Amino acid sequence: MTVRRILPSLLAATLVCAATIAPAQRGAGKNTAPARTTTRSGSPDAQLDRNPVFLSGRVTLEDGTPPPDRVAIERVCNGRVRREGYTDSRGNFGFQMGGEATVMQDASVGGFDTMRAPGRENSGAAAGVPIVPPAVQSATVNAKDLAGCELRASLGGFRSEPINLAGHWSFDNPNVGSIVLYRIGKVEGTKISVTTLQAPAEARKAFERAHNAMVKKHPAEAEQELQKAVALYPKFAEALSLLGEVYSEQGRKEEAARLLQQAIEADSKFVPPYVNLASMAGEQRDWPRMAELSQRALALNPYEYPLAYFYDAIAGYNLRNFDAAEKSAREARRLDSQYHMPRVDFLLANILLQRDDYAGAAEQLQSFLKYSPSGAEADSARELLAHTESKLAARK
Secondary structure, X not given: OOOOEEOOOOOOOOOOOOOEEOOOOOOOOOEEOOOOXXXXXXXXXXXXXXXXXXXXXXXXXXXXXXXXXXXXXXXXXXXXXXXXXXXXXXXXXXXXXXOOOEXXXXXXXXXXXXXXXXXXXXXXXXOOOOOOOHHHXXXXXXXXXXXXXXXEEEOOOEEEOOEEOOOOOOOOOOEEEEEEEEEOOOXXXXXXXXXXXXXXXXXXXXXXXXXXXXXXXXXXXHHHHHHHHHHHOOOOHHXXXXXXXXXXXXXXXXXXXXXXXXXXXXXXXXXXXXXXXXXXXXXXXXXXXXXXXHHHHHHHOOOOOHHHHHHHHHHHHHOOOHHHHHHHXXXXXXXXXXXXXXXXXXXXXXXXXXXXXXXHHHHHHHHHHHHOOOOHHHHHHHHHHHHHHHHHHHHO
């Protein structure tokens, strides 16, 4: 699951962080969706783009072997992430777009084992052919919804080669081919909790409904479904973490902190609750605690959480550990190559001003304003930029 946090006023007077910060998304890879089919010469039949889209394929490591664990398959559309399903233990996946995230059956030597996916039985498929669970065939994602979308695999310690879904039609061959994972380093932390695959079917369904409700900005519905998921499976780390986020955004901070801590106790290698607790510590201006939690998150996974580096940089700035703050901020900027977090540049400018590096600070402020040109933060940045440029002019 992704980390969604609202981070207000964590820095000194010149830096205000007051909007949801989304994690960085990687650029498109080389793979593309298969060419669409047509029912006759010319453009596709008008009905094609209204039908649900089914996808299948497999995930492999760069040497062609299956990944070491089940992998989440995510659809990323214009920066928004939705988990669509999981692979089986051999790396195969198959699902209807927009259905409940389910796991395929495993392929065994003698055909398919009966594996509850989770809690759901499938049968009747030939060995090696992905199964689309019947219970998810009411989803409404169709070809028109896939503009600006790509499919990727998510596994800690690996970078996914995404597949472009634009132009994939409902009657095209559902097999999108292979998504390749490239190892980026040894990582203990995970973006997906092992407890999710262990949760009963009803708990997982409730969690997926809650996730969809959050995407649609229906927090009350999400809260109800998450409470149901946690009641069914008290060690459901992802549900506990997401419910903690909901409570935090409602101002129920003590309950939120308790749930996030429970998520960590249920799965100590699941990274998002550490990042969210770091944000809450920042809201309380508990900078040592913020630094501790963000660094624990980064110790688990130093490759995929620019937000954790950003929080560590904020804590370091307020603790006046400017060297460490700059190092973390620059790592956040490197990982956030798509500039989903322009505040990193605002923070870097403030750090550089502590060293009287007016030229460097001006460059960072200009970059911030390029990607965040309006709002109260932009007004503060322009005021600070004018001050910085006057200092530069005085030196000439």
